[in-house]
Amino acid sequence: MTVTAIGTRYVYDFDDEAPGGREQLGGKGIGLAEMTHMGLPVPGGFTVTTEACRAQLESGSFPDGLSEELDDAVHRLELKTGKRFGSSDNPLLVSVRSGAAISMPGMMDSILDLGLSDAAAEGLVRKTGNAHFVYDSYRRLIQMYGEVVDGVDGRLFEEALSAAKQVRGVTVDTDLSADELRLLVETYKQIYTESLGRGFPQDARTQLRAAVEAVFHSWQNPRARVYRQLNDIPDTIGTAVSIVQMVFGNAGERSATGVAFSRDPGTGEKVPHGEFLFDAQGEDVVAGIRAPQPLEELEASLPEAYAEFQKAMDTLEQHYRDVQDVEFTIEHGKLYILQTRSAKRTAAAALRIALEMVEEGLISREEAVLRIEPGMLDHVLHPMIDPNAAVTVAATGIPASPGAAVGAVVFDADVAAERGKNESVILVRFDTTPDDIHGLAAAEGILTAHGGMASHAAVVARGMGKPCVAGCGALRIDESAGVCTIGGVQVREGEQLTVDGSNGRVIVGAAPLVTPTTNPDLDTILAWADRFRTLGVRANADTPVDAERARGFGAEGIGLCRTEHMFFGEERLPVVQEMILAEDETARRAALDRLLPFQQADFEAIFEAMPGLPVTIRLLDPPLHEFLPAENEATTERMRERINSLREVNPMLGTRGCRLGLQWPEIYEMQVRAIGRATKAVADRTGETPKVEIMHPLVAFAEELHRLRVLTERVMEEEAPGLEYLCGTMIELPRAALRAGEIAAYADFFSFGTNDLTQTALGLSRDDAEGKFLTGYLEQGVLEHNPFETLDQEGVGELVEIGVTRGRAVKPGLEVGICGEHGGDPQSIAFCNRVGLDYVSCSPFRVPVARLAAAQAALVEKGTSYEQAGG
Numbered sequence: 062m063t064v065t066a067i068g069t070r071y072v073y074d075f076d077d078e079a080p081g082g083r084e085q086l087g088g089k090g091i092g093l094a095e096m097t098h099m100g101l102p103v104p105g106g107f108t109v110t111t112e113a114c115r116a117q118l119e120s121g122s123f124p125d126g127l128s129e130e131l132d133d134a135v136h137r138l139e140l141k142t143g144k145r146f147g148s149s150d151n152p153l154l155v156s157v158r159s160g161a162a163i164s165m166p167g168m169m170d171s172i173l174d175l176g177l178s179d180a181a182a183e184g185l186v187r188k189t190g191n192a193h194f195v196y197d198s199y200r201r202l203i204q205m206y207g208e209v210v211d212g213v214d215g216r217l218f219e220e221a222l223s224a225a226k227q228v229r230g231v232t233v234d235t236d237l238s239a240d241e242l243r244l245l246v247e248t249y250k251q252i253y254t255e256s257l258g259r260g261f262p263q264d265a266r267t268q269l270r271a272a273v274e275a276v277f278h279s280w281q282n283p284r285a286r287v288y289r290q291l292n293d294i295p296d297t298i299g300t301a302v303s304i305v306q307m308v309f310g311n312a313g314e315r316s317a318t319g320v321a322f323s324r325d326p327g328t329g330e331k332v333p334h335g336e337f338l339f340d341a342q343g344e345d346v347v348a349g350i351r352a353p354q355p356l357e358e359l360e361a362s363l364p365e366a367y368a369e370f371q372k373a374m375d376t377l378e379q380h381y382r383d384v385q386d387v388e389f390t391i392e393h394g395k396l397y398i399l400q401t402r403s404a405k406r407t408a409a410a411a412l413r414i415a416l417e418m419v420e421e422g423l424i425s426r427e428e429a430v431l432r433i434e435p436g437m438l439d440h441v442l443h444p445m446i447d448p449n450a451a452v453t454v455a456a457t458g459i460p461a462s463p464g465a466a467v468g469a470v471v472f473d474a475d476v477a478a479e480r481g482k483n484e485s486v487i488l489v490r491f492d493t494t495p496d497d498i499h500g501l502a503a504a505e506g507i508l509t510a511h512g513g514m515a516s517h518a519a520v521v522a523r524g525m526g527k528p529c530v531a532g533c534g535a536l537r538i539d540e541s542a543g544v545c546t547i548g549g550v551q552v553r554e555g556e557q558l559t560v561d562g563s564n565g566r567v568i569v570g571a572a573p574l575v576t577p578t579t580n581p582d583l584d585t586i587l588a589w590a591d592r593f594r595t596l597g598v599r600a601n602a603d604t605p606v607d608a609e610r611a612r613g614f615g616a617e618g619i620g621l622c623r624t625e626h627m628f629f630g631e632e633r634l635p636v637v638q639e640m641i642l643a644e645d646e647t648a649r650r651a652a653l654d655r656l657l658p659f660q661q662a663d664f665e666a667i668f669e670a671m672p673g674l675p676v677t678i679r680l681l682d683p684p685l686h687e688f689l690p691a692e693n694e695a696t697t698e699r700m701r702e703r704i705n706s707l708r709e710v711n712p713m714l715g716t717r718g719c720r721l722g723l724q725w726p727e728i729y730e731m732q733v734r735a736i737g738r739a740t741k742a743v744a745d746r747t748g749e750t751p752k753v754e755i756m757h758p759l760v761a762f763a764e765e766l767h768r769l770r771v772l773t774e775r776v777m778e779e780e781a782p783g784l785e786y787l788c789g790t791m792i793e794l795p796r797a798a799l800r801a802g803e804i805a806a807y808a809d810f811f812s813f814g815t816n817d818l819t820q821t822a823l824g825l826s827r828d829d830a831e832g833k834f835l836t837g838y839l840e841q842g843v844l845e846h847n848p849f850e851t852l853d854q855e856g857v858g859e860l861v862e863i864g865v866t867r868g869r870a871v872k873p874g875l876e877v878g879i880c881g882e883h884g885g886d887p888q889s890i891a892f893c894n895r896v897g898l899d900y901v902s903c904s905p906f907r908v909p910v911a912r913l914a915a916a917q918a919a920l921v922e923k924g925t926s927y928e929q930a931g932g
């Protein structure tokens with residue numbers, strides 16, 4: 062399909078009204094147009110639309126009519142500036158700049174000083190009397206044009222420049238004299254000619270057309286493609302091209318160029334923050350040509366330009382109502398703004414800025430809440446390497462779980478579990494498996510050589526809220542020798558190591574950490590969020606410690622308390638094994654009777670950590686063989702037989718969950734009894750009855766829940782007569798979602814167990830998928846997201862919706878929540894909000910994220926939005 066050019070307008074002057082906004086003009090183009098309309102000092106110019114780029118990319122040729130439109134726009138710019146494009150007396154020079162609708166900083170190309178030629182250069186020298194500036198500009202043009210338009214190797218130019226500096230014995234380019242720059246231009250032209258077999262184009266209009274075309278093509282350069290892939294930016298949208306009258310920061314002493322933020326992007330403090338260079342142009346500041354000066358020195362040297370600059374910052378903030386990141390240039394003391402966009406900032410700065418802008422009346426509280434990216438909160442709440450400390454990074458890996466940790470290196474999970482009791486350890490492994498869980502739990506931080514964000518180590522670490530750097534390619538482990546090398550540095554077992562899971566850094570030795578434990582700004586934002594959200598937020602917590610932590614983060618109850626963890630304790634596991642090995646029911650009950658006090662004590666402690674708040678307790682879920690040792694570790698023949706008889710080919714789909722509870726009812730009976738007694742004990746002791754919700758896992762058939770409800774009611778009546786509680790089920794099998802109506806008849810609540818629901822709906826086991834074909838799927842783009850991290854809304858989500866609708870059709874007051882890991886994922890939380898869940902439940906560390914994401918979901922549904930400025 063080709064786009065017909067007839068009637069399509071491709072060019073808009075900065076002071077025109079363009080109908081298509083950012084999509085049409087790109088972020089840079091729309092920013093230049095808006096700043097022009099605000100009356101800010103922006104050089105004249107115009108933007109070629111993204112449509113033109115798409116037309117070029119589709120047809121492979123310069124869009125029909127664009128040449129004429131360019132000629133007209135250049136003519137208008139000539140009238141505005143009083144200069145002539147291509148003239149040798151008073152030449153108009155322009156920059157040709159890329160800019161897509163979604164910011165892709167530095168990924169595409171721009172060309173400055175376009176319109177210069179031998180004749181124009183001489184004319185400009187006559188007019189300005191500043192040959193230094195003119196030949197400095199000309200050499201820049203030849204290099205940029207050569208590289209961007211014609212693919213000349215940039216190193217050739219860099220080498221020529223270095224050679225010129227060496228001959229002269231100077232270190233910085235500004236120290237070259239006008240004559241030397243003129244000679245350098247000759248050398249550059251030679252390089253150009255030798256590389257291409259033709260001379261540097263002397264016609265300004267030829268230059269312009271070729272430059273526009275080259276900028277279109279820079280959309281397809283490899284780094285731009287990779288950047289789009291990494292950031293989910295569609296390949297089809299194309300870039301706009303802005304043509305801007307040149308203003309010269311390289312025109313001498315009272316000229317400069319710089320970049321600045323309207324507030325400090327590190328701390329959020331309301332003070333402009335930036336850097337600049339006198340007598341410089343374009344990217345010199347960021348490229349580190351010379352050491353740039355802080356903005357304050359501009360105030361001292363050019364107070365009038367600085368005052369104007371401050372005014373411009375104010376205008377921009379008033380208009381965009383956000384911190385801006387701007388490019389500016391000063392030519393002979395006169396300020397120009399060349400670009401503006403919403404500034405990237407640290408989490409701490411984002412919070413402070415949002416709050417202060419509410420105080421300043423710039424934004425509403427709703428907008429403030431919408432502006433904080435939930436994922437960023439991780440960085441506020443975890444320890445970090447002291448930003449003032451100088452550290453040497455030995456290697457970097459994938460930042461898999463945020464925060465920083467310091468500890469002694471260990472290579473084995475058992476060793477980690479042992480040493481971790483008395484000291485901080487960092488577990489360093491090729492990768493981890495579920496067998497390492499105790500080591501992961503005991504470690505302060507985790508470093509793996511293999512795997513990514515979805516690797517076992519990463520997922521577990523995030524769940525536990527501990528720092529993890531995964532996939533560190535520069536890590537080699539020689540476990541038997543008790544040594545590893547990290548980026549070539551040798552580290553022995555027991556030596557100190559620092560991992561920074563917020564950015565993937567690995568540092569040999571103990572880096573100083575600081576812990577931003579309380580952040581009052583965060584507390585304020587979350588308090589506002591709590592008022593906007595309608596979804597409840599609970600935590601998944603199995604222990605009193607977790608429960609207390611969850612309360613501290615603002616959880617409004619426990620959505621999932623897994624009781625199997627209580628079976629693993631040192632004094633308990635032998636009793637559990639005795640119960641499993643029992644010959645008959647009597648023996649089994651005897652063992653269960655001994656387990657009951659442990660469970661009861663655990664429940665009491667958890668109830669007391671959640672006074673007045675709901676606690677959802679899930680009865681035993683995993684298959685029994687998980688509690689037995691491996692067959693070759695069996696100590697008796699009886700044990701070996703039992704291990705054999707319990708073995709299942711596919712335990713995930715075997716005798717687990719309520720199937721277990723129906724086959725050996727005395728197990729669930731003991732658990733319900735422990736719950737009943739704990740409820741009663743806490744009610745008697747504290748005067749507040751715990752709000753208990755007893756949850757039966759893996760129900761597929763209504764009849765399963767029917768029978769278990771009868772059991773539950775009978776035992777609760779015996780142990781805690783008259784006390785109120787809820788009895789419900791997890792919905793984690795597709796059949797349960799489909800038959801939710803029948804199941805709801807026996808349920809006071811549903812909790813969507815979306816981990817298992819994802820596995821069963823997709824027919825894949827997480828352990829077998831992640832790190833294997835699922836990783837491939839994500840890399841090849843078969844899937845966009847890992848369905849265990851972000852709910853598969855179309856598939857699994859439809860089952861959830863069906864479950865909610867059918868359940869509530871039968872029982873309108875049915876309480877419905879979600880307790881899979883998705884309960885802490887912002888996108889999935891928005892889905893839960895939309896389908897009318899009552900609450901989400903997630904790991905304690907994710908609770909603040911969930912509170913914020915739930916508020917954002919509610920606000921977005923009400924139609925409040927927040928859009929970023931500029932590009």
Ligand code: ADP
Pocket residue numbers: 104155156157158159166167168169170171173305306307308309310342343344388389390399400
């Ligand atoms: P990027 O998208 O990589 O930032 P830009 O198009 O913004 O590229 O331009 C590169 C550099 O050149 C920036 O520092 C910018 O401020 C500067 N620049 C662009 N156009 C002009 C101009 N007309 N006059 C002076 N400097 C300019």
Ligand code: MG
Pocket residue numbers: 388400
């Ligand atoms: Mg720029």
Ligand code: MG
Pocket residue numbers: 682758793814816817
């Ligand atoms: Mg489950």
